[in-house]
Amino acid sequence: xxxxxxxxxxxxxxxxxxxxxxxxxxxxxxxxxxxxxxxxxxxxxxxxxxxxxxxxxxxxxxxxxxxxxxxxxxxxxxxxxxxxxxxxxxxxxxxxxxxxxxxxxxxxxxxxxxxxxxxxxxxxxxxxxxxxxxxxxxxxxxxxxxxxxxxxxxxxxxxxxxxxxxxxxxxxxxxxxxxxxxxxxxxxxxxxxxxxxxxxxxxxxxxxxxxxxxxxxxxxxxxxxxxxx
Amino acid sequence: xxxxxxxxxxxxxxxxxxxxxxxxxxxxxxxxxxxxxxxxxxxxxxxxxxxxxxxxxxxxxxxxxxxxxxxxxxxxxxxxxxxxxxxxxxxxxxxxxxxxxxxxxxxxxxxxxxxxxxxxxxxxxxxxxxxxxxxxxxxxxxxxxxxxxxxxxxxxxxxxxxxxxxxxxxxxxxxxxxxxxxxxxxxxxxxxxxxxxxxxxxxxxxxxxxxxxxxxxxxxxxxxxxxxxxxxxxxxx
Numbered sequence: 001x002x003x004x005x006x007x008x009x010x011x012x013x014x015x016x017x018x019x020x021x022x023x024x025x026x027x028x029x030x031x032x033x034x035x036x037x038x039x040x041x042x043x044x045x046x047x048x049x050x051x052x053x054x055x056x057x058x059x060x061x062x063x064x065x066x067x068x069x070x071x072x073x074x075x076x077x078x079x080x081x082x083x084x085x086x087x088x089x090x091x092x093x094x095x096x097x098x099x100x101x102x103x104x105x106x107x108x109x110x111x112x113x114x115x116x117x118x119x120x121x122x123x124x125x126x127x128x129x130x131x132x133x134x135x136x137x138x139x140x141x142x143x144x145x146x147x148x149x150x151x152x153x154x155x156x157x158x159x160x161x162x163x164x165x166x167x168x169x170x171x172x173x174x175x176x177x178x179x180x181x182x183x184x185x186x187x188x189x190x191x192x193x194x195x196x197x198x199x200x201x202x203x204x205x206x207x208x209x210x211x212x213x214x215x216x217x218x219x220x221x222x223x224x225x226x227x228x229x
Numbered sequence: 230x231x232x233x234x235x236x237x238x239x240x241x242x243x244x245x246x247x248x249x250x251x252x253x254x255x256x257x258x259x260x261x262x263x264x265x266x267x268x269x270x271x272x273x274x275x276x277x278x279x280x281x282x283x284x285x286x287x288x289x290x291x292x293x294x295x296x297x298x299x300x301x302x303x304x305x306x307x308x309x310x311x312x313x314x315x316x317x318x319x320x321x322x323x324x325x326x327x328x329x330x331x332x333x334x335x336x337x338x339x340x341x342x343x344x345x346x347x348x349x350x351x352x353x354x355x356x357x358x359x360x361x362x363x364x365x366x367x368x369x370x371x372x373x374x375x376x377x378x379x380x381x382x383x384x385x386x387x388x389x390x391x392x393x394x395x396x397x398x399x400x401x402x403x404x405x406x407x408x409x410x411x412x413x414x415x416x417x418x419x420x421x422x423x424x425x426x427x428x429x430x431x432x433x434x435x436x437x438x439x440x441x442x443x444x445x446x447x448x449x450x451x452x453x454x455x456x457x458x459x460x461x462x463x464x465x466x
Contacts, residue, residue, distance in 0.1 A: 026397055026453065032438060034396040038450060042404035046364040050403040096401065103399045117404045121366045123373075134417055141393045142449055143418055145384040156381035160416055162373050163380075166366075168409045173366040181362045224363060 027106055034140050036112035038133065039103050039210075043118060043221040044096050044192055045228065048079060049182030051092075065179045075184065085187050087195025097199055104208050111210040112136045116217050121169050127158040130165075189229050196222045386419030395425070395437045395448035402454055414449050423449035 026033070042050070052074050056062035066074075075081075080090040087093050104111055113136055119125035131148040134157065138144050146153040184192075200218040203211050299307075398405075414423040425437040425448040433440050437451035 026399075029436070032394055032436070033451065034394050037397045037399065040398060040400035040405040042401055043363070047401055047403060050364070054403050099399070099401055103397075109397065115405065117406075118364075120406050120409075123367075123369050123371055130413065130417075136396075137418065137449065140396060141389060141391065142446060143387040143389050143420065145387065145417060145419055155375070157417075159373075159376035159381045160413060162376050164413045164416065165406060165409045166369070169406055170366050172406075179362075228363070 026109070030108050033109075035109055036136060036140060037103055037106070037109045038113050038115055038136065039100070039111045040115045040117070041096075041100060041217070042116065043224055044093060044196075045184070045189075045221070045225050046182075047096065047117070048075070048092050065176070068180055071182050075182075075188070079184070079188050080191070081185065081187065083187065085191045087191055087198060090188075090191055090195070093192060093195050097195065100199075100214070101203075104203065104210070104214070110208065111214075112139075114210055114213050114217055116220075118220070120165055123162075123166065126165060127154070127161045130157050130161050184228070186229065189225055193222055193225050193229075196225070381416075389445055392445050395451040398424075398450040398452045400452055400454050405452070407452075418446070418449050420446050420449055425451055427451050427453040 041047075049071060052071065053062070053066055056066045056070075078090075078092045080093075087097070103109070113129075113132055115129060115133070119129045131154060134144055134146060134148045138148075146157050148154060148157065196218050200215045200222075203214055203218075411422070411424040415421060423446070425434070427437055430436075433442070437448045439447040
């Protein structure tokens with residue numbers, strides 16, 4: 001018998017599983033953090049392959065894109081496959097939903113701004129999102145150089161977005177220009193659509209702060225996935 | 230009655246089976262001694278006895294030549310049967326190419342079925358055409374030249390009176406352009422390394438808080454990446 005421990009980080013996880021550390025969860029640390037939360041999320045259709053890619057780079061010294069065969073194996077194992085696939089038994093989808101739901105429901109915090117990855121690269125949504133983040137920071141008492149309601153300052157914020165976010169993202173994107181697009185089966189796409197639809201219905205009932213924005217984001221995700229069907 | 234006559238690969242139409250066709254009759258009379266161009270006809274053509282027979286025999290010019298007569302109805306029937314055969318074969322081929330997933334209810338050989346399923350999907354994905362990437366960065370439509378001509382003004386860092394605790398920034402893996410975001414926070418607030426990671430620990434840093442220093446703003450945002458991996462340990466014999 002042999003035990004393969006892939007990396008030191010896995011060894012750390014293994015040890016913490018054997019001897020569970022008494023690590024405080026975010027809700028227990030509310031005195032050391034502000035009341036509001038900025039939640040960053042991404043469409044599962046691109047988040048899953050990107051997550052897999054980043055893991056391969058971080059823990060397996062992957063250079064370049066992971067092979068298509070490996071992506072498909074990962075996808076079949078963790079997104080799930082077959083006719084009985086639902087959002088309830090898809091490991092990655094459940095994880096995605098739990099992540100958002102955990103932070104959305106966490107007391108005493110509330111989500112002041114959802115930051116979808118897709119908005120960062122959008123020339124209209126990107127600056128608008130930074131404007132909202134700036135407003136959140138001002139409301140929470142942070143020192144902020146720019147007044148988001150001032151027209152000149154918003155122009156500066158937009159230029160900061162252009163210089164610090166958009167152009168570097170374009171450069172990153174160029175490096176991946178010859179990468180294949182990570183695809184899914186129709187069952188998996190259908191599962192994600194129905195899962196996101198259910199998700200948006202669930203949060204429409206509960207009405208936590210920021211839910212309207214979250215529902216809008218989820219609907220955009222649904223539409224994006226539908227285009228791939 | 231209309232019949233089709235196959236004679237060594239050539240086809241002729243016979244209006245009445247009882248009498249020879251007009252065309253063959255005509256040809257037979259007009260060229261009684263001229264053999265067709267094909268070398269195979271030459272043997273029969275040399276035999277003068279055969280030429281002097283009936284008009285059709287004169288035309289065919291030999292005794293051993295195959296002569297098959299098929300009625301129009303039969304020909305039509307054959308064509309339908311051949312079409313059906315071709316359609317069936319095409320249907321089977323298409324069905325086979327589309328048939329990817331074996332029946333889910335089949336409990337026997339589940340692992341074999343699953344591996345076949347994965348293999349089939351690998352092949353499918355290989356063949357799939359790559360359309361526009363979903364996460365590709367879109368080109369700009371608006372005019373951003375003003376950012377070059379008049380870059381953002383560097384404003385002094387505003388001062389604050391009371392201590393502010395960092396904000397949680399839970400991030401789904403790869404959902405935030407990390408390096409670029411950190412610089413943005415620094416530019417917006419003037420707080421150096423304003424964006425921190427919850428897991429990063431040093432003698433002076435723990436859980437996004439700077440230790441042993443009285444600072445008003447230690448961090449602006451504290452990123453907590455969702456890292457709930459299923460640790461898969463492979464145990465081998």
